[in-house]
Amino acid sequence: MNIVVDSGNTYAKIGWFEGPELLRFETRLTFDQLIDAVRSSSVDNILFSSVGKDVEEFRRAIQPNAPVLNLDSQTPLPITKDYETPATLGADRIAAAVGAGYLFPNEDLVVIDMGTCITYDYLDQAARFQGGLISPGMRMRFKAMHTFTQRLPLVEPGPAPTLIGKNTRHAMLSGVMNGLVAEINGIMAAYRTQSPACRVVLCGGDVPFFESLLKPPIFVVPQLVLIGLNRILQHNVNLQNE
Incomplete structure (x- = not known):
């Protein structure tokens, strides 16, 4: 085991x-x-x-x-990294990409991990990690508005409300939730312009807030990072046994 x-x-x-x-x-x-x-x-x-x-x-x-x-920047991987600063590349980003590549081999993949930050990474059909985007996560945005102002409250996440907020809490909730929906859909569209056949794979704890609001097709794999970590472990065990 x-x-x-x-x-x-x-x-x-x-x-x-x-x-x-x-x-x-x-x-x-x-x-x-x-x-x-x-x-x-x-x-x-x-x-x-x-x-x-x-x-x-x-x-x-x-x-x-x-x-x-x-797992560090020197650990052998079943994918290659086309990234200028591999030592700074987060392990979660690599693990999610490896997991997506294992589940959907020989495809162009956009891997979106919705955690503390939101990462949008591109793994091409030759299993080359090309890099991507890093954006503030949902809770980070709520905390930033509260922390960097004197009067805005700390708002808890919730379902995306109507666009036009009728009070401060509603307006903040709309800004974060509807703003993120627009961001994610927009970035997915940009990737699909670059690679029309790319598959979008999502993971991370905040996905349930958004998966029904995103433009299909999308594939949600909640334990993608764990799957990727296990694939990396299997890869290294196989190398040791050769």
Whole structure:
């Protein structure tokens, strides 16, 4: 069995795989909960991807000789990177692209990950990661309006309202939600102009707010990052066994 870990600044997500099959996953785990989940599993290989924790801290917490592969800019991948600064490329962006390429091989793919930031990345049919766009995420936009003004409240996300707001909260909600719908549809249209046959694949925690409002065709794969991390782990295990 393989385990893949996607550890963020606050919480971690973990997936258990048998070969390519995702058996189960858990989200919003603290570091201690993550360690308990890994320790309680019988595992052959582990891939650790993190923006906030050092892999050695993770390895020591499990056991010093645990079979942990750390995902960094030097890790071999089943895709190639046509990117000017690969050392700065976020692991989540790469993992989502690898997952999309695994699920939809030999296609031009636009991979949209709706998390803290929204990333729009392009993987061509030859499995070359070309780069993309990074935009503020939904909650970041609400927090920015509250933080950088003196009187605007902190608004919680909700369904996209009518366009014309009749009060301040409504106007802010409309600006963020309808603004994001326009942004995402516009960027998808721009990619489709460049590559008419491209497939759009979405993931990330904020997708449910928007998937019914986006112009089809789109494909939502909630656990795309975990699928991509497991594909990277399988790729490296195969290299070691050659």
